[in-house]
Amino acid sequence: MLESIINPARLEKGPLKMFFIGIVYASLSILLVNWFFSRDAVLYNYAGMIVVTFCVMFSLPFMYYIIKIEEKEDEEASGFFGVWKVHSDAIYAFMWLFFGFVIAFSFWYIILQDQNLFNAQIETYCMINSPDNIEDCVQRYAFGQINPTGAATKEARFLSIISNNIYVMIFTLIFSLIFGAGAIFILAWNASVISTAVGVFTRYQINEIPLGIARYMIHGFPEIAAYFITALAGGIFGVDIIRNGFMNLKSLRVVENVFILLFIAILLLIVAGAIEVYLTPILFD
Numbered sequence: 001m002l003e004s005i006i007n008p009a010r011l012e013k014g015p016l017k018m019f020f021i022g023i024v025y026a027s028l029s030i031l032l033v034n035w036f037f038s039r040d041a042v043l044y045n046y047a048g049m050i051v052v053t054f055c056v057m058f059s060l061p062f063m064y065y066i067i068k069i070e071e072k073e074d075e076e077a078s079g080f081f082g083v084w085k086v087h088s089d090a091i092y093a094f095m096w097l098f099f100g101f102v103i104a105f106s107f108w109y110i111i112l113q114d115q116n117l118f119n120a121q122i123e124t125y126c127m128i129n130s131p132d133n134i135e136d137c138v139q140r141y142a143f144g145q146i147n148p149t150g151a152a153t154k155e156a157r158f159l160s161i162i163s164n165n166i167y168v169m170i171f172t173l174i175f176s177l178i179f180g181a182g183a184i185f186i187l188a189w190n191a192s193v194i195s196t197a198v199g200v201f202t203r204y205q206i207n208e209i210p211l212g213i214a215r216y217m218i219h220g221f222p223e224i225a226a227y228f229i230t231a232l233a234g235g236i237f238g239v240d241i242i243r244n245g246f247m248n249l250k251s252l253r254v255v256e257n258v259f260i261l262l263f264i265a266i267l268l269l270i271v272a273g274a275i276e277v278y279l280t281p282i283l284f285d
Contacts (some may be wrong), residue, residue: 026108
């Protein structure tokens with residue numbers, strides 16, 4: 001019903017609308033899981049994954065529609081700036097959708113004060129920021145028990161972040177190549193992990209959400225843009241193979257454009273990692 005009420009065709013050219021769509025879809029996901037699964041002792045242990053799954057189901061029509069449109073436009077694009085010009089509307093639309101996810105997830109995570117809702121996300125946060133002592137990190141960041149300890153060296157943390165981000169990028173590429181719209185799972189998952197980090201940074205205080213989002217979105221925007229660009233590249237390539245095969249001249253142009261998009265994505269990940277490790281602590285810690 002939602003995809004009938006909200007027409008995907010109107011949203012790519014008005015990307016700001018995707019922000020409100022992201023808020024609605026993320027809010028529905030987290031509230032439905034909280035209401036319908038909170039009394040199920042088994043399923044609620046996987047609430048973090050179920051929330052993301054619901055968000056993905058709501059968002060699939062938009063992802064599928066945009067990838068189909070972008071593949072058609074990509075056949076006429078060439079060169080770095082040409083590729084960016086053709087796909088910029090889609091990238092902005094995805095970014096606003098993601099930002100809506102982050103706002104809604106952060107708000108409801110702090111309001112509901114339910115650690116199970118993002119239990120898997122807390123573990124992921126600790127795996128990235130405290131890889132040598134994950135269990136202690138998970139316990140430390142439970143609601144009301146935050147006592148930050150020393151972090152890894154900047155160089156070690158930078159390498160850890162870059163390696164994790166490259167891994168996510170590769171997974172996003174493969175996922176989107178197999179099922180173009182399926183990459184929205186990676187993006188919704190990252191939105192939920194960032195929202196968990198916002199909760200940790202703000203010590204679960206609702207009035208601190210704007211500061212927490214500012215802290216993580218400084219590096220989050222280029223990082224997530226890289227994942228969106230990767231998802232777009234994989235989706236475009238997959239659709240093109242089905243439509244034109246491997247040896248068609250149009251396909252060769254699409255392959256060239258896919259490599260340009262991936263190059264942009266890698267540069268953005270490096271910039272995002274440097275900002276997270278070297279700039280963000282100066283501004284917020």
